Amino acid sequence: MEQAELRQWEYKCIQEESPRCTAACPLHVDARECCSLLAARRVDKAWAVLAKTMPLPGVLARICDAPCKAACLRKDKGGSIEMGALERFLADAAQSPKPPRPLPRNGKSVAVIGGTMTGLCAAWEIARKGFAVTVYCTRPDVGVVLPDGVLDGELAVMDRMGVTIERDAALTPELVEAQLEGRDAVFIDSDGVPETMLTFGEPDEITLGTNRLGLFVGRTGETSPVFMAAAGRRAANSILRFSQGVSMVKSRELEGPYETRLYTRLDKVDPVEPVPADGGYDEAGAVREAARCLKCECMECVKGCVYLKHYKQYPKVYIRQVYNNEAIVRGTRQANKLINSCMLCGLCGTVCPEDFAMDDVCLEARRRMIDKGTMPPSAHEFALRDMAFADGVKCALARHAPGATESEYVFFPGCQLTATDPGGAERAYADLRARLGKVGLILRCCGAPARWSGREALFEESLAELKAAWEGLGSPRIIAACPSCIKTLREAMPDAEIVSHWSILNALGLPETALRAGGTLAVNDPCAAREDGALRADVRGLLDALGVSMVEPEYNGELTQCCGYGGLLNEVDPELGQAAARARAEAVAEDYVTYCAMCREMIARTGKRTMHLYDLLYPGDGEPGARPTPGHSERRENRVRLRERLLRELWSEADGVSAEDFEKIRMTCTEAGAAAMEARRILTSDVQKVLLQAERSGRHLVHGETGRFLASFRPAVVTYWVEYESRDDGYLVHNAWCHRMKIKGGQP
Amino acid sequence: MSVITVPGTGAGGWRCAACDEDMVMKPVELTYLNSQFTVELPVCPQCGYVLIPEHLALGKMYQVEQLLEDK
Numbered sequence A: 001m002e003q004a005e006l007r008q009w010e011y012k013c014i015q016e017e018s019p020r021c022t023a024a025c026p027l028h029v030d031a032r033e034c035c036s037l038l039a040a041r042r043v044d045k046a047w048a049v050l051a052k053t054m055p056l057p058g059v060l061a062r063i064c065d066a067p068c069k070a071a072c073l074r075k076d077k078g079g080s081i082e083m084g085a086l087e088r089f090l091a092d093a094a095q096s097p098k099p100p101r102p103l104p105r106n107g108k109s110v111a112v113i114g115g116t117m118t119g120l121c122a123a124w125e126i127a128r129k130g131f132a133v134t135v136y137c138t139r140p141d142v143g144v145v146l147p148d149g150v151l152d153g154e155l156a157v158m159d160r161m162g163v164t165i166e167r168d169a170a171l172t173p174e175l176v177e178a179q180l181e182g183r184d185a186v187f188i189d190s191d192g193v194p195e196t197m198l199t200f201g202e203p204d205e206i207t208l209g210t211n212r213l214g215l216f217v218g219r220t221g222e223t224s225p226v227f228m229a230a231a232g233r234r235a236a237n238s239i240l241r242f243s244q245g246v247s248m249v250k251s252r253e254l255e256g257p258y259e260t261r262l263y264t265r266l267d268k269v270d271p272v273e274p275v276p277a278d279g280g281y282d283e284a285g286a287v288r289e290a291a292r293c294l295k296c297e298c299m300e301c302v303k304g305c306v307y308l309k310h311y312k313q314y315p316k317v318y319i320r321q322v323y324n325n326e327a328i329v330r331g332t333r334q335a336n337k338l339i340n341s342c343m344l345c346g347l348c349g350t351v352c353p354e355d356f357a358m359d360d361v362c363l364e365a366r367r368r369m370i371d372k373g374t375m376p377p378s379a380h381e382f383a384l385r386d387m388a389f390a391d392g393v394k395c396a397l398a399r400h401a402p403g404a405t406e407s408e409y410v411f412f413p414g415c416q417l418t419a420t421d422p423g424g425a426e427r428a429y430a431d432l433r434a435r436l437g438k439v440g441l442i443l444r445c446c447g448a449p450a451r452w453s454g455r456e457a458l459f460e461e462s463l464a465e466l467k468a469a470w471e472g473l474g475s476p477r478i479i480a481a482c483p484s485c486i487k488t489l490r491e492a493m494p495d496a497e498i499v500s501h502w503s504i505l506n507a508l509g510l511p512e513t514a515l516r517a518g519g520t521l522a523v524n525d526p527c528a529a530r531e532d533g534a535l536r537a538d539v540r541g542l543l544d545a546l547g548v549s550m551v552e553p554e555y556n557g558e559l560t561q562c563c564g565y566g567g568l569l570n571e572v573d574p575e576l577g578q579a580a581a582r583a584r585a586e587a588v589a590e591d592y593v594t595y596c597a598m599c600r601e602m603i604a605r606t607g608k609r610t611m612h613l614y615d616l617l618y619p620g621d622g623e624p625g626a627r628p629t630p631g632h633s634e635r636r637e638n639r640v641r642l643r644e645r646l647l648r649e650l651w652s653e654a655d656g657v658s659a660e661d662f663e664k665i666r667m668t669c670t671e672a673g674a675a676a677m678e679a680r681r682i683l684t685s686d687v688q689k690v691l692l693q694a695e696r697s698g699r700h701l702v703h704g705e706t707g708r709f710l711a712s713f714r715p716a717v718v719t720y721w722v723e724y725e726s727r728d729d730g731y732l733v734h735n736a737w738c739h740r741m742k743i744k745g746g747q748p
Numbered sequence B: 001m002s003v004i005t006v007p008g009t010g011a012g013g014w015r016c017a018a019c020d021e022d023m024v025m026k027p028v029e030l031t032y033l034n035s036q037f038t039v040e041l042p043v044c045p046q047c048g049y050v051l052i053p054e055h056l057a058l059g060k061m062y063q064v065e066q067l068l069e070d071k
């Protein structure tokens, strides 16, 4: 990623923009943080937030006219936060923190002429920057009567900061001339000096500079205490720039109030009236009022995505991690997992006010990792092996309808449906043939796993095979049922007409087999259907025809959430994938119906009753929601057997694939053995290969007590270990484990 | 190269069936992604069959694999 691209993405995410209170405050006091601490009864800490930003905080906090109130986002939800009253409570109740430590003395000195709030604040701010400051005034006067000792207390702090106050000074034009002569810069607090001294014209709005070099002047007539303080700070900033000889005007847009880009959603916020502030707050009142603060932030994307939540930050932070990850030449790439865990579901970009698409960021990053060879080898391997298997000789198939020599349509059930519900896929195909006639069949994968893993070359390879099969059938219209297949193929095969099975069924009417059981079901939209309103409507049309009353989860339709399988999350971080599935499962009380085979599996595996629409349209024997969720090996077998059966029954062909030797190994597993294999993604075929190897070589271990055997084999890049017993009718597998490290020169 | 020993790694009752020998602890070279380690592991003294116990494969070894993949 280029740095310019990083900057563009960073700019898009507005989560770090200031809340409206801070943006409207000319001093940019962090009212949000202050309220947050006060709401947690951390009175001293809340005060420290104010004291850090305000000059003469003991004074200013008691007299601030709170322009933040007019901007506060709470305004239309009960009323703005009473920030002024909260500041007064804190000024009275809190222990003062240590006064600010000025920067080391820079050896320069400044005169401030005039002692109102503006002049005093200017002196405070100039002193903080390391200048020696002398204030010439009649007497310090902030214009209001304060409790005894408050002003003197702050003046004492200023004294320690290096500010000298000359009281009863003769405020004359000669004083100005003398100071300009002897100092590095002079600031005139124009409301604190006689009018006769104001002979320098209107100062510049941004710099407060005049046509006399080194002379800065406050504008007259300012009555708001906080704007007076802000004028003092502006003067201090100008004097620092002036003394350093840098630009007087560059990048000063954020001094003083500005418009913030922060977005905060309000539709779920209930209105709450302010706690009445007359007579000032006691602690309980102040805490309650502070708790009304909305702690304005965006986080829209994070709220809806378990993945974004899991990594504890938000896209502006993540994009930098992605960028840094790429820049690493030697050392650990900490963000690989972050990049590989996005479900690529597109929800974030849909809810983000600035269209920040984390999926684009992560997919691009994966592609670059593939190009550079930095993708962790194990990340997507299992899914890609499964895809290769689905596209391999044992599963893939392309035929015209039995007896036909051409195809008007071709049915493409996809590799997940055939793996999880081969019977449903078979019945669907029979129905399509019965009602549409010349419907061919293509069994294979659409290539989505290759695409999700960032392997475009592999995707193109798989696509080329699919295209060849399709063209071999005369390029018929493709009927696809899986929303991911539909989306992937529509993007990748613009020449093909891809129609969804659901729209065909809407036109044809329900199949004879349909279960019109009615009842109430929650509809789960798969993330691949996010941008396909027609698809979602077709599904609802069918459910309506089935007599189902539908319930919609909060996140659904355009705003649906991924089940945890998308982007191969469940391969990369199974725990997080399951968390996504659980979030989906817990979103509704009703049973689910969905129309993506993976959504069905992921959600059903959490224990939530979930059916695929095929379970209602093309039901098998069991109860629709109770269909089991097959394990990794069984999913493969389902595909193989479906192909064999269809070839035999529809086309009277043998499958033409001779069984490999390892497939003849007969084995069963104990419950523990099967569970270990499933959790560790070890397939029956992997175990069979180990057993065959042990049988042939005679090399294996034996346990001194249990008499069980243990053997290993490394068919490709993973070494598998199997603990087993030999029985008359084959082997009984008790346990299995695997590793990727290779034993040098060791057993095969 | 120094030999790594992983506490708790032993033959756990396994012996070589082909040679009828008890396993002995010996340095074994393991490789992954251009990295090489010498680890003390149970080995058949006669035929050299190496045992990678379950807890090692799923524990320390897995951690190191993941670390190397991110390098």
Ligand code: SF4
Binding pocket: A012, A013, A014, A015, A298, A299, A300, A301, A302, A314, A315, A316, A351, A352, A353, A354, A355, A356
């Ligand atoms: S929705 Fe997310 S990415 Fe977009 S601005 Fe908000 S926090 Fe940033």
Ligand code: SF4
Binding pocket: A019, A020, A021, A022, A031, A032, A035, A071, A072, A073, A074, A081, A292, A293, A294, A295, A296
């Ligand atoms: S609700 Fe709180 S954070 Fe938001 S603008 Fe008001 S004071 Fe600031």
Ligand code: SF4
Binding pocket: A304, A305, A306, A307, A308, A341, A342, A343, A344, A345, A346, A347, A348, A349, A357, A358, A359, A562
């Ligand atoms: S999983 Fe979906 S919502 Fe979350 S970051 Fe990725 S694309 Fe966005």
Ligand SMILES: [Zn+2]
Binding pocket: B016, B017, B018, B019, B020, B021, B044, B045, B046, B047, B048, B049
């Ligand atoms: Zn041996």
